[in-house]
Structures are given as C-alpha cells and as structure tokens.
Amino acid sequence: MKVSLFIPCFVDQFYPQVGVSMAQVLERLGCEVDYPPGQTCCGQPPFNSGYWNEARAVAGHSLKTFAKSEIIVSASGSCGTMMKVFYPELFKDTEQEFEARKIAPKVHEFSEFLVNILGVRDVGAKFSGTATFHDGCHGLRELGIKREPRELLKHVRGLELVEMAEAETCCGFGGTFSVKFPSISTAMGEVKCDSIAETRAEYVISNDSSCLMQIQGLLDRRGQKARCLHLAEILAQT
Amino acid sequence: MTAYAREFKRMAARYTSDLRHRGLIQRALKGYETKRDEYKGRYQNWSEARQAASEIKWEAINHLDRHLAEFITKIEARGTRVFVAGTGAQARDYIVGVAKQNRVRSIIKSKSMTAEEIGLNEALEHAGCTVFESDLGEFIVQLRREKPYHLVFPAMHLTRDEISRLFHDELGSEPTDSPEELTMIARRVMRKNYCAADMGISGANFAVAETGMISITENEGNARLSTSLPKIHIALVGIEKIVPRLEDLALFLPMLATAGAGQPLTCYNTLYGGPRQPGECDGPEQFHVVLLDNRRTELLADPEQRDALHCIRCGACLNVCPIFRNVGGHAYGTTYQGPIGSVITPHLRGLQDWKHLSASSSLCGACTEACPVGIDLHHHLLQNRRNAARERPSLSEKILYAGFVFIMRHPVLYRLSTRLAPVFFPLHRLVKGTFFDPLRAWTQTRDLPVPARQSFHAYWNDKMSNRKARHGGN
Amino acid sequence: MAATDQRNEVFARIREALRVPAPHRHAAPAHDAAPAPNDGPPASDAFRAWLPAVGPSLNDQLVMFAFNCNQLRTELRTLASLDEAAAQLALLARENNWRQIASHRHPLVLPLAEKLALPTLLTDDGYAIPDLERCHAAITGCDALVAQTGSILVSSGSAGGRALSVLPPHHVVIAQRSQLVPDLAAALALARERYAPNWPSFLSFITGPSRTGDIERILVLGAHGPKQLTVLIVP
Numbered sequence: 001m002k003v004s005l006f007i008p009c010f011v012d013q014f015y016p017q018v019g020v021s022m023a024q025v026l027e028r029l030g031c032e033v034d035y036p037p038g039q040t041c042c043g044q045p046p047f048n049s050g051y052w053n054e055a056r057a058v059a060g061h062s063l064k065t066f067a068k069s070e071i072i073v074s075a076s077g078s079c080g081t082m083m084k085v086f087y088p089e090l091f092k093d094t095e096q097e098f099e100a101r102k103i104a105p106k107v108h109e110f111s112e113f114l115v116n117i118l119g120v121r122d123v124g125a126k127f128s129g130t131a132t133f134h135d136g137c138h139g140l141r142e143l144g145i146k147r148e149p150r151e152l153l154k155h156v157r158g159l160e161l162v163e164m165a166e167a168e169t170c171c172g173f174g175g176t177f178s179v180k181f182p183s184i185s186t187a188m189g190e191v192k193c194d195s196i197a198e199t200r201a202e203y204v205i206s207n208d209s210s211c212l213m214q215i216q217g218l219l220d221r222r223g224q225k226a227r228c229l230h231l232a233e234i235l236a237q238t
Numbered sequence: 239m240t241a242y243a244r245e246f247k248r249m250a251a252r253y254t255s256d257l258r259h260r261g262l263i264q265r266a267l268k269g270y271e272t273k274r275d276e277y278k279g280r281y282q283n284w285s286e287a288r289q290a291a292s293e294i295k296w297e298a299i300n301h302l303d304r305h306l307a308e309f310i311t312k313i314e315a316r317g318t319r320v321f322v323a324g325t326g327a328q329a330r331d332y333i334v335g336v337a338k339q340n341r342v343r344s345i346i347k348s349k350s351m352t353a354e355e356i357g358l359n360e361a362l363e364h365a366g367c368t369v370f371e372s373d374l375g376e377f378i379v380q381l382r383r384e385k386p387y388h389l390v391f392p393a394m395h396l397t398r399d400e401i402s403r404l405f406h407d408e409l410g411s412e413p414t415d416s417p418e419e420l421t422m423i424a425r426r427v428m429r430k431n432y433c434a435a436d437m438g439i440s441g442a443n444f445a446v447a448e449t450g451m452i453s454i455t456e457n458e459g460n461a462r463l464s465t466s467l468p469k470i471h472i473a474l475v476g477i478e479k480i481v482p483r484l485e486d487l488a489l490f491l492p493m494l495a496t497a498g499a500g501q502p503l504t505c506y507n508t509l510y511g512g513p514r515q516p517g518e519c520d521g522p523e524q525f526h527v528v529l530l531d532n533r534r535t536e537l538l539a540d541p542e543q544r545d546a547l548h549c550i551r552c553g554a555c556l557n558v559c560p561i562f563r564n565v566g567g568h569a570y571g572t573t574y575q576g577p578i579g580s581v582i583t584p585h586l587r588g589l590q591d592w593k594h595l596s597a598s599s600s601l602c603g604a605c606t607e608a609c610p611v612g613i614d615l616h617h618h619l620l621q622n623r624r625n626a627a628r629e630r631p632s633l634s635e636k637i638l639y640a641g642f643v644f645i646m647r648h649p650v651l652y653r654l655s656t657r658l659a660p661v662f663f664p665l666h667r668l669v670k671g672t673f674f675d676p677l678r679a680w681t682q683t684r685d686l687p688v689p690a691r692q693s694f695h696a697y698w699n700d701k702m703s704n705r706k707a708r709h710g711g712n
Numbered sequence: 713m714a715a716t717d718q719r720n721e722v723f724a725r726i727r728e729a730l731r732v733p734a735p736h737r738h739a740a741p742a743h744d745a746a747p748a749p750n751d752g753p754p755a756s757d758a759f760r761a762w763l764p765a766v767g768p769s770l771n772d773q774l775v776m777f778a779f780n781c782n783q784l785r786t787e788l789r790t791l792a793s794l795d796e797a798a799a800q801l802a803l804l805a806r807e808n809n810w811r812q813i814a815s816h817r818h819p820l821v822l823p824l825a826e827k828l829a830l831p832t833l834l835t836d837d838g839y840a841i842p843d844l845e846r847c848h849a850a851i852t853g854c855d856a857l858v859a860q861t862g863s864i865l866v867s868s869g870s871a872g873g874r875a876l877s878v879l880p881p882h883h884v885v886i887a888q889r890s891q892l893v894p895d896l897a898a899a900l901a902l903a904r905e906r907y908a909p910n911w912p913s914f915l916s917f918i919t920g921p922s923r924t925g926d927i928e929r930i931l932v933l934g935a936h937g938p939k940q941l942t943v944l945i946v947p
C-alpha cells in the first residue's frame with residue numbers, strides 16, 4: 001500500500017523522531033512510504049484564529065502538495081482533523097472545494113490507519129514500563145478515535161497501560177489559545193498533570209504531539225518525572 | 239482589546255490561581271458526572287434520543303412563526319394575557335406596568351435566567367417593589383448581591399460555611415455546618431414571603447405550541463408556590479422555548495434532568511395553561527406570558543448558528559467545559575456562562591465586545607458532545623472567531639499571519655526557518671520567562687521543547703539520498 | 713398597559729430571519745436532505761425505544777414504580793383494601809403527629825381522610841392561605857402514576873387545586889392500581905384524553921419529595937415543598 005506521510009510543521013521541527021518512528025512502523029508493515037516534499041503547515045493557526053483567507057492560502061499549498069497522494073497518514077490527530085474535517089468547510093464555495101472534498105477521505109490519523117485500514121493490532125513492539133494514554137480532543141471528538149490506540153498499546157509486550165481519570169479532558173493546549181489565554185491553558189494542563197500523577201505512570205502516550213508539547217512543558221516545570229511519547233515512538237520499539 | 243476582554247482575562251487569572259475555588263467546583267462536578275453517567279446508562283439509546291430532541295427543536299425553531307402563533311392563540315383562549323416584547327426594555331416596562339397597575343408591593347420570583355438577562359429585578363426594585371428570589375441558590379446569591387454563578391446551580395461556588403456566615407449576617411440565624419439546617423432557615427424565611435406576595439414571576443423551560451402551555455422544571459417547589467399563591471403570575475419566556483407538541487415533553491423532561499443535573503427527572507415538572515379557570519379552587523386571577531425576542535431573531539437570522547436557539551439551558555455544556563471548570567461562572571461577565579454563553583452572547587450583546595469568549599476556548603468539543611440537543615457549540619465558537627476577524631481584523635494578527643502565510647507557502651523559506659530555530663534557541667535561554675521573552679506567554683508556566691538538531695525533512699532527504707547512493711552503487 | 717405589544721414587528725423579524733433555511737446538521741444520513749413537509753420529527757411512540765426501558769406487564773411496572781420511589785425517597789405502600797389504606801393513614805397520622813390536615817372532595821380520597829376524624833380543611837370552595845399553611849398533611853388524589861420515572865401526575869382537578877399538593881409539609885397521594893401507566897408519554901396521552909380541549913390551568917409531574925442540591929450539591933429534602941411524600945396504592 002502506498003502511504004504518504006503528513007508530518008506537521010511542529011513535529012518536523014521539534015519531534016522528528018515521531019516521523020521517523022511512523023515511517024519505520026509503516027515500512028515494517030509493508031507499506032511503501034513516501035514523504036511529499038514541500039509540505040509545511042496545514043493552516044490551522046490562522047484558521048483557528050478566524051483568519052480564513054490566510055488559512056486558505058496555507059491550506060491551498062497543502063492541497064497541492066498532497067494532490068497525488070492516495071493515502072495520507074498524519075502524525076497529529078489535530079492536523080489530520082484540519083484536513084479531513086475542516087478543509088471542506090474552509091474551501092466551501094471556492095474554486096478548490098472539489099480538491100478539498102477529494103482529499104478529506106484520504107486522510108487518516110496514524111493509529112486509526114493501522115487498526116482500521118491495515119487491520120493490525122499487534123505491530124510486534126516491545127516496550128517496558130507503565131504508561132497512561134491521553135486522548136487528544138480532535139482525534140477523540142472530531143475523528144472518533146478512542147479504541148484504536150488502546151488496541152495497539154495493549155499488544156505492546158512489556159507495556160502496562162493505566163487509564164487516568166481525566167483521559168478525555170482537554171490538556172489545555174488549543175493552539176493559539178495556549179498563548180492568548182495562558183492562565184486558563186495552564187490551569188487546564190495542571191488538571192491533566194494531576195490526573196497523570198495519580199496513575200503513577202512513567203510515560204504519557206498520545207497520538208497528538210501538540211498535546212504532548214503542552215503536557216511535557218508543564219510536567220517539566222512542575223518537576224514531575226513522567227515522560228511524554230508519541231504512540232508511534234512506542235510502536236517503533238522492537 | 240475591549241474593556242470586557244481585559245476584565246475577562248483579569249478575572250480568569252484571578253480564579254485560575256485560586257486553587258481552593260477550582261477544587262470546589264471540580265469536586266462538585268465530579269459528583270454530577272457520576273450521577274449523569276448512571277442515569278444516562280439507563281437510556282436504551284441516548285444518542286438516538288438526542289438526535290430526536292435535536293430534530294424536534296429544529297422543527298420548532300425553523301417554523302417558529304407558525305408554532306409561536308399557535309401557542310399564543312391557544313394560551314390566550316384560556317384567558318392568558320400575552321405580551322410580545324421586542325426588547326428587554328419593552329418586557330421590563332410591561333411587567334413594571336402590570337405591577338404598578340395592580341399596586342403590587344411584594345414579588346416572589348422563581349429562578350429565571352431570562353429575567354437576569356433583562357435586569358428585571360433592578361427595574362422592579364426601582365419601581366418600588368420588593369423582589370424575593372425563592373430558589374435557594376438564587377436566594378443565596380441575591381443576599382450576597384451577586385450574579386448567579388451557573389445557569390442551573392447559581393450558588394455552587396459557595397461552601398456551607400460561607401452560606402452559614404451569610405445567613406448569620408443577613409438573617410440573624412445561628413451558625414451551622416449542616417446543609418439541611420441552612421435549607422430550613424431559607425424555607426422558613428421564604429414561607430412568609432410566598433403567603434404575603436402580591437405577584438409571582440417565573441421563567442419557563444418549554445412553551446408547548448399545540449396546547450398553549452408553559453412548562454416549568456424545578457426541584458424545590460418554589461416555582462409551584464410562586465405560581466399558586468399570589469393573585470398575579472407573570473412568566474417571562476424567550477421565544478425559542480417553543481416545542482411543537484405536548485408529547486414532546488416526554489422526551490425533553492427526562493433529557494433535561496439527566497444531561498443538566500444528573501437526575502432521572504426533576505422533582506416538579508409543571509404545565510401552566512392559564513389563570514385560574516372556572517371550577518378551579520385556586521391559582522392566580524391574572525396570568526401574563528411575556529414572550530421575549532431581545533435579539534434572538536438575530537441569531538435566528540444566522541442559519542449557520544440558528545441551532546444555538548435549540549438550547550434548553552440544561553447547563554450540561556458548562557458542567558463538562560474545562561474552561562468553565564477552571565475559571566468558574568463569574569469570570570464570564572455574562573448572563574449565560576460557559577460554552578453556550580460564549581456562543582450566543584456575541585449575538586445578543588455585540589460581536590466585537592464579546593468575541594474574546596469565543597477565542598477563549600481550546601475547541602475541545604466536550605460541550606458539543608454533552609449537549610442533549612446536539613448544538614454544534616465548539617464549531618460555532620470557530621465561526622464567531624471567523625466573523626469577528628472578517629468584520630474587524632486585528633492589525634497585529636494580520637501582519638503575523640501575512641508573514642506566516644508567506645513562509646508556509648514557500649517550502650524553501652520554511653526549511654530555512656527550521657534551520658534557524660536551533661540557532662536562536664540557546665539565545666532564548668537568556669531571556670526565558672522574563673519580560674523580554676517573546677514567548678513569555680508560554681514560558682512563564684511551561685517549558686519549551688528543544689528544537690531537534692535535524693528536522694524530519696532533513697532526515698528524510700538524507701535517507702532518500704543514501705538509498706539512491708546505495709542503489710546507484712549496486 | 714405600559715407599552716403596546718410588539719407582536720407584528722417580532723413576527724416580521726422571525727419570518728424575515730427564516731427566509732434562509734438552516735441545514736439539518738445533526739440529522740442521521742437518512743434524513744440528510746431537508747425533510748419532506750409531512751415528514752416531521754419523530755413522535756412519542758418512537759421515544760419509547762430510547763428512553764429507559766419499561767416492562768410490558770402491570771407487575772413489571774409496579775416493580776419499576778416501587779424501585780423509583782425507593783430511589784427518590786417517596787414512601788410507597790401497596791395495600792390490599794380500602795380498610796388497610798385507612799389503617800395505614802391512621803398510622804401515618806399517629807407517627808407524624810398530625811393535628812390538622814387538608815384534603816379535597818375526591819370520591820376515593822375524602823372518605824379515607826374523613827376516617828381520621830381530624831380537623832380537615834377542604835380546598836374545593838376556596839381557602840385562606842394561612843389556614844392551609846398550618847395543616848400538617850395534605851391528602852389528595854392524582855391522575856396517574858408513572859412507572860418509568862416514579863412520578864405522580866396531578867392536576868387542579870385531581871389534586872384539589874395548585875397549592876394543596878405543595879404547601880403542607882407532608883403530601884399523601886391515594887391512587888388506584890389501575891392508574892399506573894408505563895411512561896411519561898402515556899401519562900400525557902391519558903391527560904389529553906381526559907381533558908382536551910378543556911385543559912386545566914395546572915398539571916404537574918411530582919417526582920419525589922421536594923429537594924435541593926444548592927448547597928455544595930448535597931441533597932436535602934423539603935426545600936420549599938413537602939419534605940415527605942407518601943403514595944398509597946389501593947386496588
């Protein structure tokens with residue numbers, strides 16, 4: 001199966017290991033992985049701030065970048081949501097509406113792609129430690145992904161998954177929200193970190209690096225020991 | 239930034255740093271969640287029920303003219319006086335007029351957010367009437383001269399100690415730490431007021447078009463007393479409260495209770511179809527229904543967000559909202575707090591003044607998931623942001639995004655920028671968290687990730703050229 | 713009156729606003745297109761499949777009603793005869809030290825209330841509020857009992873007016889077994905059959921004794937209405 005990686009800008013820059021791991025897992029499962037060159041950002045920051053013309057300019061670039069891809073697998077549930085759910089709305093009644101509608105069904109979040117399209121649950125990964133899973137809101141509520149990452153993690157040898165009480169509660173990142181309303185964003189993150197602490201897990205796993213940036217930033221500042229890892233990073237361990 | 243936005247930020251900073259307050263709200267709402275899940279679990283199919291509720295409200299709102307006209311005809315036929323108010327001021331004037339004409343001095347009021355919306359108490363007090371809030375929570379915040387904290391739980395921000403002190407100071411009661419005794423103190427005070435009141439004022443949860451009745455949902459019995467004993471009953475009802483058929487209540491009443499309060503059904507669900515009818519032994523001689531527009535038609539005129547009028551004010555979206563749970567109800571500065579308030583306040587009170595509430599969301603969607611009538615709340619926040627930026631863009635954001643677009647549309651520039659980040663990062667340490675830090679909003683409370691030495695696209699390029707080299711070598 | 717009705721203006725605004733149709737955003741795929749004119753939203757028969765399940769037999773429903781009463785802290789007594797009901801009432805009167813009660817002229821209720829031989833206020837012909845307030849208990853009839861929710865449907869006619877069932881601190885309802893209906897939809901349908909189009913001005917579903925959670929979300933019974941609610945089911 002031919003699969004195009006969509007590595008959003010901040011993953012590219014801060015968490016390249018996530019992309020590397022995704023490519024490894026997908027190749028191990030027999031996919032032919034490519035990385036359409038020239039990809040930058042999905043356009044979410046201006047979109048979420050209300051600047052839709054600017055968002056269209058950036059998103060239009062992504063539409064072109066991925067025009068030839070058959071399947072697009074995103075490293076972030078949030079950026080995947082942008083393409084899958086919001087592009088059709090963003091481009092409604094514009095010339096690119098057709099392309100936006102065409103690309104939407106091709107976009108998959110990583111865990112959902114593995115479980116629902118490739119039909120794998122056990123990717124043969126080994127990882128020792130206790131971990132808790134954070135549901136990124138976009139993945140959870142816009143894409144309906146809840147079961148898939150857990151199925152995958154259940155099959156990782158040596159990994160013990162402990163659910164936290166606030167697994168479905170927003171971590172408080174919310175893109176530009178995190179810097180426009182830092183006090184609220186931080187308070188939300190603290191609720192999350194307290195819930196993580198209760199589980200005594202060594203690792204916090206998520207399918208969204210943006211949430212993990214917020215959570216790790218707070219964990220570090222609060223002196224909590226837990227480490228954040230993207231699901232792909234776990235699945236790549238053999 | 240408008241004064242309202244500045245005030246919101248100030249209050250939000252204050253409340254989020256009050257850990258005691260946050261703990262209190264979160265504990266209270268945890269209890270709600272447990273109960274809600276228990277009762278939701280008894281439904282055979284909550285999501286189908288929700289879908290149906292959404293469709294019924296769609297029908298009611300999208301044929302509002304027809305249903306409202308039917309409601310008016312039917313309820314007037316039983317001797318009710320209906321007044322249609324275009325604005326809050328008209329509604330206030332009418333109600334004050336009725337009070338004056340009947341020489342009303344003492345008014346007993348049961349909980350009504352719509353009355354809050356139009357500042358009814360102030361207007362009545364100004365006209366020389368005394369207004370007693372009879373709902374326990376409302377009674378408490380009235381004694382504190384505060385606004386309700388939550389659509390459904392007006393005094394949830396207070397502990398029993400605070401309430402005991404308040405009752406001691408204002409009512410002269412003995413201090414107690416028993417919620418039961420505190421409730422009985424309020425009960426005794428209120429009993430006198432019911433019996434002496436000349437007029438009762440209520441809101442309504444639903445207005446049934448087909449039979450011409452209003453429906454009031456409550457737990458305490460205060461609304462029933464306020465509408466049974468005084469000679470005059472005035473109900474202030476938003477025009478969006480319509481449901482088409484009587485039997486629709488068989489769906490809405492339990493859903494309202496379960497979604498909003500974690501109850502299977504609220505204690506009293508009462509239908510009022512007129513003043514005392516011939517052959518009846520009690521009830522008010524006069525029954526007035528004031529139907530309020532107050533810019534609801536503006537929301538109606540926006541097909542994209544028209545479904546916000548489906549709201550049955552259950553409060554579920556507040557209860558699950560992580561913003562509400564951390565800043566609390568008073569930070570909003572609006573009549574309607576939480577997600578629904580952030581969606582509709584810009585329509586009711588001006589987009590530019592209230593757009594900050596739409597910006598103040600992580601768009602997590604917990605509200606939309608919880609809403610029993612399926613209002614697309616978090617997407618409406620996004621639409622408000624778009625409308626606000628379209629109508630009056632901010633210069634700084636315009637410039638910021640112009641630069642952003644330019645870089646993101648030119649992969650070469652984008653790649654260059656990713657090269658620069660690791661260079662600037664060590665420099666950033668020097669200013670991190672200080673006033674000079676451009677990333678201060680983040681770094682004050684959170685650490686920044688370290689940019690990787692090699693970005694993913696650089697890694698991929700290497701990988702591909704290695705692969706080619708290998709293949710070439712063969 | 714203070715101001716003139718803005719009826720026409722508001723209606724004009726509503727009609728103007730509705731000229732652009734709104735999408736059925738949450739409709740299931742089958743309903744995706746705007747519905748045909750006669751294809752309205754689902755009716756109450758359909759609700760039954762989604763709301764909490766109610767068993768089909770009378771016995772199932774009695775069990776469910778009892779379960780709900782228990783959760784709501786409504787006292788329920790199922791009695792084998794009217795004599796037993798009278799004895800039960802006498803017991804309640806002794807236990808709770810009733811010295812005066814209120815009731816209304818209801819063929820099932822009044823004879824039982826009279827057997828108590830206590831000073832009894834009847835609300836049927838009007839009453840003074842302070843007199844009713846002094847009563848220790850109100851004994852009323854009802855229109856229906858609802859198994860699904862543990863509710864009692866009352867109206868101005870069936871329960872002696874609006875205040876009788878809410879002002880005294882103890883409300884006792886006398887109901888016949890045959891008055892039990894499965895759910896709210898059935899109760900509303902029954903009310904429709906009994907009253908429409910001459911509806912009473914007051915109909916209420918009473919679901920447990922009066923309660924509040926306004927102080928720290930802790931449940932307290934008897935906020936403003938009755939602290940005690942007793943249902944006596946007679947054959």
Ligand code: SF4
Pocket residue numbers: 548549550551552553554555556578605608609610611612613615
């Ligand atoms: S928007 Fe929905 S959840 Fe929020 S109060 Fe209204 S009905 Fe309840």
